[in-house]
Amino acid sequence: MSVFDDLVGQEQASAVLSRAAHAAAEAVAGGRGAGMTHAWLFTGPPGSGREDAARAFAAALMCPSGGCGHCDQCHQVLIGSHPDLEAVKPEGLSYSVKQTRELILRAAGAPTQGRWRVILFENADRVTESAANALLKAIEEPPPRTVWLLCSPAPDDMIITIRSRCRVVSLVTPSGEAVAHVLATRDGVPWEMATFAARASQGDLARARLLASDEGVRRRRDAVLAIPRSLSGVGECIAAAERLVKTAEEEAAAATTLLNESETTDLRRLYGEGSTGKGLNRGLVRGGAGALRELEDRQKSRATRVKRDSLDGALLELVSYYRDVLAMQLGATVELANDDHRFELDSIAKGSTAEETLRRIDVIMQCRERLAANVNPQIAVEAMMLGLRRP
Known part of the structure; x- marks a missing residue:
């Protein structure tokens, strides 16, 4: 078993990341660590699992066995509670330079458990121009044990100076058969529903899970697909x-x-x-x-x-x-x-x-x-x- 086993339809990317995780372990032990680098860019279409791949790689970097999937290190990374993992997900329209500088300061800290300090940046393409320039300086001169994992739909969504300093991992859209198999075997979805959801989601596993489990999502899809035949005037x-x-x-x-x-x-x-007491007011x-x-x-x-x-x-x-x-x-x-x-x-x-x-x-x-x-x-x-x- 491995943390990369859950990456649906990403055999080639999983092999690259697994080799890099073992090179990282070699570097921690004082070796050369050839094949490991400090900045990675995960790209792929919607549903390809960019963030899942980046998180699996983070777990493999922290794990003494290169991502066994069942130790405490792997478990903490996968649920988002590892002290050396900083997971960032821009919630608004963009990620500002102020937020980026604060992130860079947090990234400069040494790992608490002696292996790596990992910054997993989802939707990194949402950084503003000034934020991208600040991020570039951090990637150019990272602390010795800090690894940046950036996620973006396409390499071109990041400025070329950042892109050129990252190792790009290109993910693909999983096949409908692979998605249906995951829904049926891991999630217990009936096969007929699993094949429908996999086909309708066009390989997007997260979307397929919603279609398979939420009738409201299926109704909204039907409402959208009813639009073309309603546009008579x-x-x-x-x-x-x-x-x-x-x-x-x-x-x-x-x-x-x-x-x-x-x-x-x-x-x-x-x-x-709402505080009370001497010298305090309620405002x-x-x-x-x-x-x-x-x-x-x-x-x-x-x-x-x-x-x-x-x-x-x-x-x-x-x-x-x-x-x-x-x-x-x-x-x-x-x-x-x-x-x-x-x-x-x-x-x-x-x-x-x-x-x-x-x-x-x-x-x-x-x-x-x-x-x-x-x-x-x-x-x-x-x-x-x-x-x-x-x-």
Whole structure:
């Protein structure tokens, strides 16, 4: 058994990381450690498991046996409680230079258990330009036992100076069969549901687990896939855009409301609200109001990110829908991601041309670009719906 056994469909990357972990152990013992480096960049499409691969590698670096998967070191890394692991996940739209500098200071500390100090930076592509420059200096001159594990969808998402100083680990999208096997054998999902979820998620294991376990997620998917056949007029396009944006807002509120309340309560308590006793008042002490404003700004940014991610997921569902339409129009012998909607797919495929389908896919991708550029979601999605409208 090994921590790399849980990486679905990543045999080549697992072999590279396993060799590097053994080289790291050699370096700890005073050897050369050829094959180990201080900065790694994990890249791959959604669902490839970038963060899972980086965490498995972190466990292998900490483990005396190179990632056995069952010792205390491996267990602590995998559940996120290891004292020498700093896991960072930008929750807002970006990761600021202030946050990056604070992270660099924490990364400079020596490992407490004598092996490595590991910084696992999820969504590292969200750093701002100034934050990327600060990060570059830390990667150029790292402490001797600090290892940076950066995760990004593609190498080009990181500035070239950072990319050139990292060893790139390229992950691939797992096959539908591999994902279905994991759902059936590890999660106990019935085989029929496992194959449906694997096909519909297009190899994204996390998405497949949601589809297999949450009926609400399946209903939202069906609602998104019902959009193309509903766009018969301008009014229907505007209504569909409003529903899509409203659903994303509701999902963002559901995902963040309780967390926001908990964070705000904890911060107010930290700054003395409700304290009693001689010399104390029941309000916030000095500095509390400013800290509260900073927290509110971070919470708004996080809500915007969750809303944008929800919208982007819906747009990718639409891309997969029109990709299936295009496959049917061209007679391609590929598995349809949305085979459970074959009747609707066939109807649209017969009622349009491949050129029209490609144009619609371009319209969706343009909407994604606009949302990434902070265009008002309602306006961007309305423009997309009008572009998808059937003539």
